[in-house]
Amino acid sequence: MKKVYLGIDVGSVSTNLALVDEKNRILNYEYLRTRGQPINVVQEGLGILASKMPSESPISGVGVTGSARNLVGVAVGADVVKNEITAHAIAADLFVPEVQTVLEIGGQDSKIIILRHGVVVDFAMNTVCAAGTGSFLDHQAARLGIPIEEFGTLALKSKHPVHIAGRCSVFAESDMIHKQQMGYGLEDIISGLCDALVRNYLNNVGKGKEILAPVVFQGGVAANEGIKAAFEKTLDLQVIVPEHYHVMGAVGAAVLARLAMQDRAQTSFRGFALSELEYQAETFECDGCPNICEIVNLSLDGALLARWGGRCGKWDDSPVGSGQIVK
Secondary structure: OOOEEEEEEEOOOEEEEEEEEOOOOEEEEEEEEOOOOHHHHHHHHHHHHHOOOOOOOOEEEEEEEEOOHHHHHHHHOOOEEOOHHHHHHHHHHHHOOOOOEEEEEOOOOEEEEEEEOOEEEEEEEEOOOHHHOHHHHHHHHHHHOOOHHHHHHHHHOOOOOOOOOOOOHHHHHHHHHHHHHOOOOHHHHHHHHHHHHHHHHHHHOOOOOOOOOOEEEEOHHHHOHHHHHHHHHHHOOOEEOOOOHHHHHHHHHHHHHHHHHHHOOOOOOOOHHHHHOOEEEEEEEOOOOOOOOEEEEEEEOOEEEEEEOOOOOOOOOEEEOOEEEOO
C-alpha cells in the first residue's frame, strides 16, 4: 500500500494543499484563494483532493503551516504544525539541493531564508510594508489597466526602465503616476515597478543577509518574469523558480508530516469527511489581568475542540502544535 502525506499551507491570500508520496514526489495539489475563510477553503480543497485520491492509498500523515496553521491544524487533526520558514526551506532544498538562499514573496508578506548545508541559519520576514508584496503589484496592474498575468512579459520588453521610488507603496504609486504624466512608456514603467519591489525587498527583508547561490524564488510572485529578471539583474546571480513555486509551503508541510510519522503508528487526520462538517470559530477577551488576551474557541458541531490565545496558560489544557485541545 502506497503511503500518501498531505501538506496544507494557509495564508492570508491563498490556501494551498499538496499530496506527496514516500519519495517526496508530488502526486496532486490545489491552489485556492483564502477569502478570509481559512477553514471553509481548506474543506473545499480537501473535497477536491478526495476525488483524486486512490482508494488504496489513505492519508498517512498531515502537516500544516501558514499564518492560520494553529486554527487549521486543530480542525484537520494535523500530526505536525510548523512555521512557514521551516516548510519553505525544506521544500526548496528538496527541489534544489544545496540551496543557500530562498526568496519568498506572497500576496501579503515576504521572507528571506538563508541556508547553509541544508540548515536554516538566518531568516527575516516582512509583514508591514505592502511595497514588497504581491498585493502591491496587483494594485498597480489594476491602476494601469493590465492583467497581472501580463505584467512580467511587458516588463521584459522595456528598453529604458524608469526609476520609481519604492520605499513604500504610497510613494511608489505617487511616483508611478508622475512618470505616466511625464510620458514614459508602459513597459518602462512596469519594469521600473519590478525594480522598485526588488529594491524594497532587498533593502528591508534582505538587509544584512549574505545572499549566495543557488538562489530559489518561490511564492505566488515568482510567476512574474519581470520580478525574477529584476532579482537577477540586481544580485548578478541566477535565480531558480521551481516548477511548483506557488505551493512550496504545502509541499514542505507534507514532507514534514512524512518525517514526523516515521516514529508514529497512526495519523491524527480526521479524514476527508471533515470537508462536510460544520466548524465554528469564536473569540472572546479574557479580563483576568491587564493583558486582555483575545482567546480563540474552535468548535465542531457545537462541541468545543480547541482553545488558544492566552499568554498565561489559564485557558490551556493539552497542546497540539501551537493550539490547545480541550479534553
